[in-house]
Amino acid sequence: MGDFEKGLLLGMRQELRLEIVRWHQPGSASHLLVAYLRGQFYVVQPAAMYRQLKTVV
DSSP: OOOHHHHEEEEEEEEEEEEEEEEEETTEEEEEEEEEEEEEEEESOHHHHOOOOSOOO
């Protein structure tokens, strides 16, 4: 295999979408936290990803 560290990048973005705290009684609450991660791989150097082991003529 080649050098994937040089050939790939991972672009990611974290977003906090929603956070809700509901108080039922003093000292009693329910907490809802919704978050997600969106990410995608990008090929930046295709030649670095694969190493040629032999030449086929």
